[in-house]
Amino acid sequence: MKAIRTALFACLSITAISAAQAQSQPPLKLGAILDMSGLYADITGPGSEAAAKMAVEDFGGTVLGRKIEIVVADHLNKADLSANIARDMLDNQGVEAIIDVAASATALAAAEIAKARGKIIMFSGPGSIRLSNEACGPYTVHYVFDTFAQANTTGLAAVKQGLDSWFFLSADYAFGQDLERDTSNVIKASGGKVLGNVKHPINTSDFSSFLLQAQSSKAKVVGLANAGGDTINAIKQAAEFGIAKGGQKLSPLLAFISDIDSVGLDTAQGLILAEAFYWDLNDDTRAFSKRFMERTKRVPTSVQAGLYSETMHYLQAVKAAGTTDAAAVMKKMKETPINDFFAKNGRIREDGRMVHDMYLFEIKKPSESKGRWDNYKLLATVPGDQAFQPLSESRCPLVKK
Structure with missing residues (x-):
């Protein structure tokens, strides 16, 4: 009996230690650089923030024992400010990857910062094709549309x-x-x-x-x-x-x-x-949009729907890779087809372009x-x-x- 109590105590101790270790791990932060107040605010803005947080909640809120957080900043449609925000997020705030970056000039500026630091950056808001051409990078993904x-x-x-x-x-x-x-x-x-x-x-x-x-x-x-x-x-x-x-x-x-x-x-x-x-468009798009509307009182734009999809795809890749290492996660993202309400049989090419209908x-x-x-x-x-x-x-x- 004593042996059973000792074994049970040992199991409970291990569980408690594991829980404490999980709680002590730093959160996995994703940085959303958005236009929260300017001429693109309805296209991205608060709706994009809501979409990213929906993806985190639907994923389960944690990955690899770490709580997932969305960090939001407003770039005010200024390229230099976007670069400074990206730099601060990656260097000081512990952000692992950057998402959205509404508008092209601001995206190109943030892309250079992420590229220099070997971090994943995913674009749903900007349209410049330079992002998957001259400005492409090994950890850059252009997700929704381009010129x-x-x-x-x-x-x-x-x-x-x-x-x-x-x-x-x-x-x-x-x-x-x-x-x-x-x-x-x-x-x-x-x-x-x-x-x-x-x-x-x-x-x-x-x-x-x-x-x-x-x-x-x-x-x-x-x-x-x-x-x-x-x-x-x-x-x-x-x-x-x-x-x-x-x-x-x-x-x-x-x-x-x-x-x-x-x-x-x-x-x-x-x-x-x-x-x-x-x-x-179909039952899947309507189902997602109904949930989105319950939060925002508006239907999602393609940018906001794409941001949900890219956030979910990234988190699934982190889980599959068992790490947040950019090279390992990007490998999983590129080899895994995207099949959700946003895209059917979507794929990320070597230039970072996510190809879909x-x-x-x-x-x-x-x-x-x-x-x-x-x-x-x-x-x-x-x-x-x-x-x-x-x-x-x-x-x-x-x-x-």
Whole structure:
């Protein structure tokens, strides 16, 4: 009997020691660098924070005996601030990996910091294709969309419909420049023409002079190579200028469900756009979006849905690898297909591009909508290997040719 009591005491002691050791381990921190208050706040912002925390909760809250924490910072759309935040997170706050980094210039700045420290950084908010080309790294993942996929999905479809002359209104920073260039390349390769362009500062409130130039070009399509508040303002003011009534089509080359909600279907109806995700696409997207809406009172954007997916994929890789070592975790991430509500048979290539299907949508007429957020009609599903830049054209030095 004494031997049994001794054995039981020993087992209880081991359990207690193990629990104490688990509690004493530092948390696994993921750093989300977001636009919490600026023109991209509806696309990323508090919704992205909510999505990341949902992923942590659904995963179970711990991994390898460590509590998982999401650390959030607002980069205020300043590249130097984004770099400083990334540096502080990785050097001082014990962050193991960085997620989202909304906007391209801020993402490129944070990418350099993570690359220099050999840390994983995953992008759902930025679109610049440079992130998987010249700025690629061994631990960099570009998850949701990029300028090539947006251009390829939207521009090619438009030219096929006879909309073969374009004028661009582009945001004057990395993302806008890349989106205009990539769309121009698609248009020209498809037999179309680019009649001109004009660049505007980020966070522009008055588009009148730019829209006048677009009207005078007589281009069939006015392409908006911008995002967030800039896209919303440009669409609203284009309606006031009678762009559509004058026979020109307006094509937002990057727009989100939050943008269309802000603009309203009366103004946005008939627009054609590319997206990586839509909340009402199928049963899986609806199930996730219902839970997301219970928290945020809004449906998720593709960026927010992608952030959940990339966070979950990272945590599953950490568990499978049995370590947070960047090389071991990235190996697991790249060799494991992504199958969830966001992507089916998604995969991360050697250039860091996560390849998945893209979708072409048309904005519904008010009479076709059943209520708020019921905004999109699916026109086409574009397979990932057709939507994204082929590896044969990659400028990433990690790609073997």
